[in-house]
Amino acid sequence: MTQTRSTALWWWKLVAPHRGTLVAGLGATILCSLSAAWVPYWAGRAVHALELADYGRSRKLLVVMLAFTLVAGLGRYLMRNILIGLSRTIEKEQREELFGFLLTRPFAFFERQRVGDLMSRIGDDVGSVRMATGPGLMSFLQAFSLLPVTLGLMIHGSPRLTLAVMAPFALLGLGFYVIGKASHRIQQKLQLVTSELNTFSHETISGEKVVQAFGLENQRIAGFLELSRRQAGLSIRQSAIFSSYGPLAMLMGGLAALVLVAFGGGLVLSRALTLGDLTAFTGYLAALSWPVMSLGWAANLFQRARAGQERIDQVFASPESSLPEPAVIHLSEHPTALRLEGLTHRFETGRGLGPLDLDIPSGGSLAIVGSIGSGKTVLLQVMAGLREAHSGRLLVDGEPLQQAGLRRHWAGIGWVPQEAFLFSTTLKENLAMGRPEATETELWEVARVVCLDDLIKRLPAGMDTVVGERGVALSGGERQRTALARALLRSPRLMLLDDALSAVDSETESRILDNLRAFLGRSTLVLATHRVFVAELCDQVLVLEEGQPIEYGSPAELALRPGPFAHLKRLQSLERELVKGAAG
Ligand SMILES: Nc1ncnc2c1ncn2[C@@H]1O[C@H](COP(=O)(O)OP(=O)(O)OP(=O)(O)O)[C@@H](O)[C@H]1O
Ligand SMILES: [Mg+2]
Numbered sequence: 001m002t003q004t005r006s007t008a009l010w011w012w013k014l015v016a017p018h019r020g021t022l023v024a025g026l027g028a029t030i031l032c033s034l035s036a037a038w039v040p041y042w043a044g045r046a047v048h049a050l051e052l053a054d055y056g057r058s059r060k061l062l063v064v065m066l067a068f069t070l071v072a073g074l075g076r077y078l079m080r081n082i083l084i085g086l087s088r089t090i091e092k093e094q095r096e097e098l099f100g101f102l103l104t105r106p107f108a109f110f111e112r113q114r115v116g117d118l119m120s121r122i123g124d125d126v127g128s129v130r131m132a133t134g135p136g137l138m139s140f141l142q143a144f145s146l147l148p149v150t151l152g153l154m155i156h157g158s159p160r161l162t163l164a165v166m167a168p169f170a171l172l173g174l175g176f177y178v179i180g181k182a183s184h185r186i187q188q189k190l191q192l193v194t195s196e197l198n199t200f201s202h203e204t205i206s207g208e209k210v211v212q213a214f215g216l217e218n219q220r221i222a223g224f225l226e227l228s229r230r231q232a233g234l235s236i237r238q239s240a241i242f243s244s245y246g247p248l249a250m251l252m253g254g255l256a257a258l259v260l261v262a263f264g265g266g267l268v269l270s271r272a273l274t275l276g277d278l279t280a281f282t283g284y285l286a287a288l289s290w291p292v293m294s295l296g297w298a299a300n301l302f303q304r305a306r307a308g309q310e311r312i313d314q315v316f317a318s319p320e321s322s323l324p325e326p327a328v329i330h331l332s333e334h335p336t337a338l339r340l341e342g343l344t345h346r347f348e349t350g351r352g353l354g355p356l357d358l359d360i361p362s363g364g365s366l367a368i369v370g371s372i373g374s375g376k377t378v379l380l381q382v383m384a385g386l387r388e389a390h391s392g393r394l395l396v397d398g399e400p401l402q403q404a405g406l407r408r409h410w411a412g413i414g415w416v417p418q419e420a421f422l423f424s425t426t427l428k429e430n431l432a433m434g435r436p437e438a439t440e441t442e443l444w445e446v447a448r449v450v451c452l453d454d455l456i457k458r459l460p461a462g463m464d465t466v467v468g469e470r471g472v473a474l475s476g477g478e479r480q481r482t483a484l485a486r487a488l489l490r491s492p493r494l495m496l497l498d499d500a501l502s503a504v505d506s507e508t509e510s511r512i513l514d515n516l517r518a519f520l521g522r523s524t525l526v527l528a529t530h531r532v533f534v535a536e537l538c539d540q541v542l543v544l545e546e547g548q549p550i551e552y553g554s555p556a557e558l559a560l561r562p563g564p565f566a567h568l569k570r571l572q573s574l575e576r577e578l579v580k581g582a583a584g
Helices: 010-051 055-103 107-112 115-157 159-206 208-213 217-269 275-316 376-383 403-411 427-434 440-449 453-458 476-489 506-517 555-560 564-583
Strands: 338-346 352-360 365-370 391-396 413-416 494-498 524-529 540-545 548-553
Touching (some): 010 055, 010 275, 055 115, 115 159, 115 275, 208 217, 352 365, 352 376, 352 391, 352 548, 365 376, 376 524, 427 476, 440 453, 440 506, 476 494, 476 506, 540 564
Antiparallel strands (some): 540 548
16 A cells, blocks of 8 residues: 555645745734733733732733733634635645546546545545644644743743643643544544445445345345444544543643642742732633643544545555546547457456457448357457557557557547446436537437437427436436437547447337448447347457457358357347237
């Protein structure tokens, strides 16, 4: 696990770009602390003037005290505004950086990651870092700016009494250190469980229909309860640790007050200290107690944030290289030519694709046929440049496809994945996603090609109908055809259709295939299918089995040759006849 910012100064990397704001915040904090530290001093002097029965001077001193209090209030207002604002800016930047980073990850990254976990990093972990860069940092600055001034004033009043009352504070520091260590360990575990819980909830809610249909509710609830119980247990332990900060600080504060009265009182009686000084000391202790108490709280925030930052850094340290930046690309008018030379792609399980040699000329078409798991999708993903070749090469227009050329390759592709994914917006926006400038006429034209026009006319809001999350408001076949229309609208140089008509009835399928013929030649077409009649649309057919090519040729040739394609054709023709017979 690579950690780039796990040093004690990890937060400095976040704050450093905002040095100016930090200095302003520090200035306001110092103004606040300096003025606040002097308030007890002036109170002590006022009491001493009373001791001497100098009432006029005492009144004047009280006015000075009030002035210092007002300045302290102003400083406090500025400090909060600047420092909390700074943390919000850092939070925004970090979230944007993380989101931007995710969008430039290649396909392989998302195969490794779980959505719920990534969401918890963008949400909870970035949030916990903000608590440290905002309220946490403010507490530290406040405590460390107040301490030296107050200590100076205390020593000025009485070095002996200072030493005596500060001893409990030293013990407090030690206590905070021990608690902080324990808290960090629990925090790491807690963040892990929180992310597991997020992943589990996300998966269960996304797959809610399967859960209900298979009666898995109890099993999922049990899984959820287990994770939730672990999370609650750790949270309770964490808050138990957290709760000990306050009482410990109060205990030490009480101890300091006890020392003040017992030891300081003795000093007053022996006339080594004035009553005014003792009053000032009471004020110093009161002024110190909140910042010192909040130090423990702030230390805890930093522990949490460090654990959160480690998890954020793990995302940034992912081994996959970034995709090139999106750019304006001027595409060639010609359809893409593809060539595979000894290409393989293997998963850890040993399954996968190839070695495969294949030539698809510009404007040509290829159907990939094969049983379930034979490698059709993997081959299309390799052609789309989503998966890398492990050996051999993929040539696009005669040039090996490399990372730098991916954006150009993608700009020319009309890709219809096996599982159509629609965004939760209108049908129109989903269709025009790859070409936002498309006209209404063009939208209706592609809708006609995929036989969606009648449906759209029937919808109450027509093209402006909102399709729901992932397109739930549409049927599987409608979703597929929307995805196909979206790809066609781009007038791509290369169409990659992964079983894009599997959820469409055979009559509609035939109509769409007829319409698609008009597209052939204008773009290169590669499609994966289980249906021979779809494959017959193409110039060439490749039959895969276990990732290996077992038959290749034109549909007419293959139909005549005894082999898997001819066998499949016989079966499916028979099936069609039976269906027709039953219908007739
Ligand atoms: N991300 C992955 N990790 C590991 N193995 C995978 C992955 N994706 C696919 N495979 C394996 O690669 C093989 C080919 O999968 P592929 O999805 O290409 O099949 P397919 O021909 O498209 O099947 P179908 O007709 O069901 O769509 C399968 O054995 C599958 O288990
Ligand atoms: Mg597939």
